[in-house]
Amino acid sequence: MIAMDINLRHLRVFMQVCETGSLNRAAAELHISQPSVSVALAGIERRFGAKLLSRYAAGSQPTAAGEVLLMRLRRMENQIASALAELFGVSSQRDPTLVAKCLARIGFRQIEALIALSGSGSITEAARSGGGSPAALHRALHDLQTNIGRAILMRSPAGVAPNALGRRLAIRWQVALTELEQAVDEIRENEGRMEGRIKIASLPLARTLLLARTLLLARAVNPLMAAHPNARVEVMDGSYEALSQQLRTGASDILIGALRSGSDLEGLRAEPLFEDPYAVVGRSGHPLLNSDGKGASLDQLAAQQWVAQRPGTPIRAAFDALFAGCRDAPRASIETSSLVLMRAIILESDRLSMLSRRQIAIEERENLLGCVPVADEVRSRLRTRTIGITVRENWLPSRLQKTFLECLRVAAAGLGQA
Numbered sequence: 001m002i003a004m005d006i007n008l009r010h011l012r013v014f015m016q017v018c019e020t021g022s023l024n025r026a027a028a029e030l031h032i033s034q035p036s037v038s039v040a041l042a043g044i045e046r047r048f049g050a051k052l053l054s055r056y057a058a059g060s061q062p063t064a065a066g067e068v069l070l071m072r073l074r075r076m077e078n079q080i081a082s083a084l085a086e087l088f089g090v091s092s093q094r095d096p097t098l099v100a101k102c103l104a105r106i107g108f109r110q111i112e113a114l115i116a117l118s119g120s121g122s123i124t125e126a127a128r129s130g131g132g133s134p135a136a137l138h139r140a141l142h143d144l145q146t147n148i149g150r151a152i153l154m155r156s157p158a159g160v161a162p163n164a165l166g167r168r169l170a171i172r173w174q175v176a177l178t179e180l181e182q183a184v185d186e187i188r189e190n191e192g193r194m195e196g197r198i199k200i201a202s203l204p205l206a207r208t209l210l211l212a213r214t215l216l217l218a219r220a221v222n223p224l225m226a227a228h229p230n231a232r233v234e235v236m237d238g239s240y241e242a243l244s245q246q247l248r249t250g251a252s253d254i255l256i257g258a259l260r261s262g263s264d265l266e267g268l269r270a271e272p273l274f275e276d277p278y279a280v281v282g283r284s285g286h287p288l289l290n291s292d293g294k295g296a297s298l299d300q301l302a303a304q305q306w307v308a309q310r311p312g313t314p315i316r317a318a319f320d321a322l323f324a325g326c327r328d329a330p331r332a333s334i335e336t337s338s339l340v341l342m343r344a345i346i347l348e349s350d351r352l353s354m355l356s357r358r359q360i361a362i363e364e365r366e367n368l369l370g371c372v373p374v375a376d377e378v379r380s381r382l383r384t385r386t387i388g389i390t391v392r393e394n395w396l397p398s399r400l401q402k403t404f405l406e407c408l409r410v411a412a413a414g415l416g417q418a
Contacts, residue, residue, distance in 0.1 A: 282353075
């Protein structure tokens with residue numbers, strides 16, 4: 001993590017110089033010497049690899065790179081402060097200086113110690129992953145708790161662990177520190193170097209073949225990489241629960257897949273890309289695929305054996321809604337979130353499943369699976385899910401990330417018309 005080799009107080013010195021327009025005034029307000037300010041600024045410019053301040057006889061002003069860093073530092077500081085204000089609750093309202101006083105005592109090592117512990121099973125494991133010693137990590141955590149003046153740690157069977165307040169604080173701060181990574185990428189972008197990293201979380205549908213020869217992500221990533229060959233793209237997969245948690249903690253930037261609603265979107269923002277209608281799917285030789293022209297009725301479908309996704313997913317909600325009110329609703333004797341397993345089961349049996357046609361594009365082309373023709377009463381009850389992008393509510397993308405989002409929208413527009 002980039003913050004490990006940066007001094008938080010040095011970054012605040014840079015911010016103070018930008019706000020006062022003078023090294024001398026900044027030194028006076030921070031109660032440090034002017035040479036100390038110069039040393040701090042030189043170290044920051046060296047770390048970010050760019051000239052951040054232009055010095056004139058009348059004072060100092062941030063360069064274009066300095067403006068980028070200043071904007072990101074303000075966002076980071078606001079998020080760190082907001083997390084503390086949430087922790088202090090009404091106390092911060094009674095004493096408006098409480099958060100500022102606490103911020104002045106906290107350094108990056110303390111912040112990252114809490115983040116490391118929150119993501120590990122023990123202090124030993126956290127120290128090992130961070131390359132430090134357990135004693136140093138324990139000391140940083142103790143100092144942090146003392147500086148905050150609130151209990152954020154507790155004893156657990158594995159030793160010291162963050163309590164609920166500590167875990168919440170760690171998540172908020174982990175997201176705040178991503179602003180530094182964004183600053184590095186944007187400073188390079190200002191120099192014409194599009195070398196940033198895009199971290200994508202992809203739900204199963206977004207990785208499934210959507211058209212005969214195209215993938216949603218491929219159609220977005222390929223033009224991006226053609227234009228910016230030095231960019232880096234990381235794609236992570238998993239369940240919605242795991243991927244949305246990664247998104248909330250800053251481990252990914254963008255989540256692509258079926259959109260959620262309600263409490264699943266707390267702290268997140270969703271953008272629809274296209275609609276993806278559901279279908280009843282079975283093997284190519286299934287009796288209902290060769291039924292008369294009227295299509296399968298609701299009673300016929302209810303009499304079948306089904307493979308369903310786990311409760312809590314949009315597709316399971318659509319399955320339950322299809323048979324809502326039926327006297328003899330089918331029992332989903334097999335539940336799985338694995339599309340690979342679901343396809344395998346229906347290929348080898350007469351079980352049915354609810355999927356989208358796009359999710360079986362390969363198998364349908366090879367005449368392995370097909371969409372069961374259904375009666376009008378069934379078609380009217382089948383739902384459509386929305387495929388889209390989910391990001392953090394306060395996320396501010398870099399130029400490269402904005403370019404990727406545009407590529408994704410263009411790719412999705414073509415798929416939505418297919």
